[in-house]
Amino acid sequence: ELMASLQSRLQALWEEQELVLLEVRECAKWGEELELLVRDLCKPNEFERYLMFIGDLEKVVSLLLCLSSRLARVQNALSRMDGNTEAEEKQSLNERHKLLSRQREDAKDLKENLDRRERVVSGILAKYLTEQQLQDYQHFVQVKTSLLIEQKDLEEQIKFFEEQLENLEQSIP
DSSP states (O other): OOHHHHHHHHHHHHHHHHHHHHHHHHHHHHHHHHHHHHHHHHHHHHHHHHHHHHHHHHHHHHHHHHHHHHHHHHHHHHTTHHHHHHHHHHHHHEEEEEEHHHHHHHHHHHHHHHHHHHHHHHHHHHHHHHHHHHHHHHHHHHHHHHHHHHHHHHHHHHHHHHHHHHHHHHHOO
């Protein structure tokens, strides 16, 4: 019964993931249209700034999500430690926690830098785009970020339920 419930939940998550992937593809088309518009209206160096910002947006958000996810797993492992946990394992987990915490702080700095660059790009685009086009651009950036977060969250949930199902299958003789 528990396995059927996990399998059902996994199926729902896979279906939800398919819907998100459709939205990601639609957002990518929207991004391509926006890119053509910006290329036509802006100077080449301004267009390059736009392209770099959009490319870095995905990289920085993905990095932050990945590091946060890995840090959460290490924190969970640390919270499950008890008196029987070997000293080497405790030390290893503590070192990984420190490293991931530093890396996440560095990634937060990158995100702050990216936010400043976004304001610069918005200022550039404000010179060329109509108010509606500028709002569309800002909405595109928000949607792109939200979809990245949603995608990563679904991947994590799917991974969790697959591990639960696998552990349950292995525990049944």
